[in-house]
Amino acid sequence: MEEIKPDKTINIKGHVCPYTFVKSKIAIENMEIGQVLEILLDYEEASRSIPKSMEDHGHTILKLEKINETDWIIRVRKEKE
Amino acid sequence: MEFSEEQLQRYSRHIILPEVGGKGQKKLLDARVFLVGAGGLGCPVGYYLAAAGVGTIGIVDNDTVELSNLQRQIAHSTKTVGMPKTESAKATFEALNPDVTVIGMKERITKDNILDLIRDYDIVVDGSDNFPTRYLVNDACIIAKKPLVSGAILRFEGQVTTIIPGEGHCYRCLFEEMPPPGLVPSCQEAGVIGAIPGVVGSLQAIEVFKLILGKGETLKNALLIYDALKTTFRRVRVPRNPECPVCGDTPTITELQDYDAGYCRL
Numbered sequence: 478m479e480e481i482k483p484d485k486t487i488n489i490k491g492h493v494c495p496y497t498f499v500k501s502k503i504a505i506e507n508m509e510i511g512q513v514l515e516i517l518l519d520y521e522e523a524s525r526s527i528p529k530s531m532e533d534h535g536h537t538i539l540k541l542e543k544i545n546e547t548d549w550i551i552r553v554r555k556e557k558e
Numbered sequence: 559m560e561f562s563e564e565q566l567q568r569y570s571r572h573i574i575l576p577e578v579g580g581k582g583q584k585k586l587l588d589a590r591v592f593l594v595g596a597g598g599l600g601c602p603v604g605y606y607l608a609a610a611g612v613g614t615i616g617i618v619d620n621d622t623v624e625l626s627n628l629q630r631q632i633a634h635s636t637k638t639v640g641m642p643k644t645e646s647a648k649a650t651f652e653a654l655n656p657d658v659t660v661i662g663m664k665e666r667i668t669k670d671n672i673l674d675l676i677r678d679y680d681i682v683v684d685g686s687d688n689f690p691t692r693y694l695v696n697d698a699c700i701i702a703k704k705p706l707v708s709g710a711i712l713r714f715e716g717q718v719t720t721i722i723p724g725e726g727h728c729y730r731c732l733f734e735e736m737p738p739p740g741l742v743p744s745c746q747e748a749g750v751i752g753a754i755p756g757v758v759g760s761l762q763a764i765e766v767f768k769l770i771l772g773k774g775e776t777l778k779n780a781l782l783i784y785d786a787l788k789t790t791f792r793r794v795r796v797p798r799n800p801e802c803p804v805c806g807d808t809p810t811i812t813e814l815q816d817y818d819a820g821y822c823r824l
Contacts, residue, residue, distance in 0.1 A: 495570050495571075495574050496566065496567070496570060498574055499566050499570045499573050499574060500566065502573060502574065502579060502580065503559070503561065503566070503573065503580045506559065506579055506580045506581055507559055507580075530574075533576070534576060
């Protein structure tokens with residue numbers, strides 16, 4: 478499957494909970510429905526909690542990947558306001 | 559929708575709530591709320607509105623801080639005794655949150671100034687301590703079509719109700735006329751237990767948040783009664799009275815009247 482290109486990318490490395498989700502949520506609120514947000518993070522707990530909370534808010538997780546020793550990438554598609 | 563780093567931290571526990579988020583927080587920052595009274599109820603209501611980032615808070619009160627207020631009026635302090643309550647509260651709320659502008663009005667609200675005072679505000683909160691003011695605020699909010707969150711406390715009891723003109727009941731649907739002065743507790747009978755304004759004021763602040771955010775169910779068409787001695791909350795349904803003199807189908811009160819009638823101001 479062809480990889481979806483993100484409409485917006487945020488780097489929240491160095492942030493911990495709940496600011497990891499605060500930043501991600503503000504970013505996705507400012508986007509249009511159907512657009513894709515890519516989040517780069519290095520806080521392990523958030524690699525589990527952000528996808529869960531985004532799904533609870535009704536969005537779709539397209540990708541969750543550990544890209545190196547310290548970092549993760551999450552891609553989320555905005556599904557609703 | 560832009561927030562500073564400080565705002566993201568300050569409001570983080572709001573932003574992560576599905577019912578609030580960045581958009582809801584922006585609504586709070588843009589909201590303008592008018593408080594009648596900077597006393598027992600006005601202090602906790604203003605405190606929580608300021609903490610939540612309600613951007614503009616107007617407060618009208620003509621009194622100065624007295625030592626006897628400090629047992630329950632938490633925005634004031636021993637150091638501000640003698641200072642106008644509006645000034646004392648403004649200093650407290652703005653110190654808590656620099657995002658908030660507090661507009662203090664040291665004056666009595668009357669039938670002649672109330673409509674001008676509330677004109678630029680979205681919501682009115684009544685924390686007054688006497689019936690003439692309570693009826694004046696009710697009638698003015700119905701005439702000006704402003705949502706009103708009304709609270710009252712006495713001894714070990716508190717009441718809260720939310721009045722949405724054109725949608726629900728009003729204070730006169732509950733109690734059509736002011737009680738005669740003889741039935742109102744005299745000054746020396748009107749004790750109030752210290753934390754009760756905190757309970758009732760917090761309930762009022764939450765009603766205001768829900769109105770601003772457009773979430774949840776308010777106390778529209780209902781009266782909530784808190785009995786602190788029994789530790790009970792009772793929610794009583796209050797239908798709009800079609801015969802109500804101010805919000806009924808054929809109102810007889812279409813402009814503000816004189817409300818003062820020899821009441822002992824508590």
